[in-house]
Amino acid sequence: MTQVLLEVRGLTTRFRTARGELTAVEDVSFSVAAGQTLAIVGESGSGKSVTALSLMRLIPDPPGRITAGEIVFEGQDLLRLDEARMQGIRGDRIAMIFQEPMSSLNPALTVGLQVAEPINVHRKTPWTKALEMATALLARVRIPDAASRLHTYPHQYSGGMRQRTMIAMALACEPRLIIADEPTTALDVTVQAQILDLLKELTRETRAALILITHDLGVVARYADVVAVMYGGRIVEQASAAALYARPRHPYTRGLLASIPRLDGDAGQRLVPITGQPPDLARLPPGCAFAPRCGRADARCQSARPALREVAPQHLSACHHDAD
Numbered sequence: 001m002t003q004v005l006l007e008v009r010g011l012t013t014r015f016r017t018a019r020g021e022l023t024a025v026e027d028v029s030f031s032v033a034a035g036q037t038l039a040i041v042g043e044s045g046s047g048k049s050v051t052a053l054s055l056m057r058l059i060p061d062p063p064g065r066i067t068a069g070e071i072v073f074e075g076q077d078l079l080r081l082d083e084a085r086m087q088g089i090r091g092d093r094i095a096m097i098f099q100e101p102m103s104s105l106n107p108a109l110t111v112g113l114q115v116a117e118p119i120n121v122h123r124k125t126p127w128t129k130a131l132e133m134a135t136a137l138l139a140r141v142r143i144p145d146a147a148s149r150l151h152t153y154p155h156q157y158s159g160g161m162r163q164r165t166m167i168a169m170a171l172a173c174e175p176r177l178i179i180a181d182e183p184t185t186a187l188d189v190t191v192q193a194q195i196l197d198l199l200k201e202l203t204r205e206t207r208a209a210l211i212l213i214t215h216d217l218g219v220v221a222r223y224a225d226v227v228a229v230m231y232g233g234r235i236v237e238q239a240s241a242a243a244l245y246a247r248p249r250h251p252y253t254r255g256l257l258a259s260i261p262r263l264d265g266d267a268g269q270r271l272v273p274i275t276g277q278p279p280d281l282a283r284l285p286p287g288c289a290f291a292p293r294c295g296r297a298d299a300r301c302q303s304a305r306p307a308l309r310e311v312a313p314q315h316l317s318a319c320h321h322d323a324d
Contacts, residue, residue, distance in 0.1 A: 112150030232289030
C-alpha cells in the first residue's frame with residue numbers, strides 16, 4: 001500500500017471579527033500519500049487558503065486560531081509541536097509556494113541568497129556550498145543562465161521566473177510535502193501550464209506529495225490524482241480526479257464543471273453560471289450552505305446540514321439528494 005504521508009482529521013479554524021466569530025474551515029478531513037497530488041478546489045472564500053495556512057500553522061493569532069482537529073504528518077500531530085519544532089519542519093519537510101511571489105520574496109535580497117537560505121538554515125550548509133546548490137536549483141527549475149541570475153533581485157525577474165524561484169526555494173531541502181496555494185495566479189495561460197508541468201514533474205521525480213490549491217477545475221483535470229471540493233469552509237465532495245469528472249455527485253461540483261469552457265462542445269454552447277453568491281462565513285445557514293444557490297434544495301436542505309459520506313467506492317459527497 002502507498003504510505004500515507006499526511007492525514008488531516010476534523011480540522012476547524014476560526015477567526016474573531018467585529019461581527020462575531022467566523023468559521024473559515026470546519027471539520028475538514030483528508031489524507032495525502034507519498035507521491036500523490038491532492039487538489040483542493042473552490043471559489044474564493046471557500047476555505048482553501050485557510051486550510052493550507054492551517055497545515056503550516058501560519059494562522060495569525062489573533063485573530064485566528066485552530067480550534068479542533070489533528071494534522072498528522074509522518075506520524076506526529078503538528079498541532080502538538082511547540083513553535084521551535086514547527087519552525088524546523090517548515091521549509092524543510094514541508095514547503096509552501098504562495099500565491100504572489102512578489103509578496104513572498106524579499107526585494108532587498110538577491111535571488112541566490114533567498115534560495116540558499118533554507119539550505120543554510122535547515123541543513124547547516126556553509127553559505128558558499130549553499131549558493132552552489134542554489135545555482136543548481138535555479139537551473140533545475142529552468143531559469144536560464146542560472147549562475148549569473150543568482151546575483152539578481154526579484155524585481156528583475158518576470159512573473160513566471162519569480163514563481164520558478166519560489167519552486168526552487170520549496171525544493172531546496174527536498175521536502176516530503178509541498179503545498180502550492182494558487183501558484184499560477186496573475187500568470188498568462190502559457191506560463192501557467194509551464195509552471196504546473198514543472199511542479200508536477202519535479203514532485204514526481206522526488207516522490208514528494210503535492211497539495212494544489214486552486215479555483216480552476218480545468219487545471220485539476222490534468223494534474224491531480226485526488227480532488228477535494230470545498231464550499232462554505234467544508235469539503236462537500238472528494239474523489240479521484242477520474243471519478244469526479246466522470247460522475248460529479250454534489251450540485252456545487254456539477255455547477256463548477258458546467259461553468260468551464262469546453263473545446264469539444266458546440267461552438268455556440270453557453271456557459272452555465274452558478275447563480276447567487278458564496279455564503280457569508282460569519283452567518284452560515286443552519287442547513288446546507290449551498291442550498292440558497294441550489295435548484296434541488298428542499299426543506300430538509302434548508303434545516304439540516306448534510307454529512308460528508310461515501311456514495312460510491314472512495315467517493316464522498318455531502319448532499320441529501322446525492323445529486324442523482
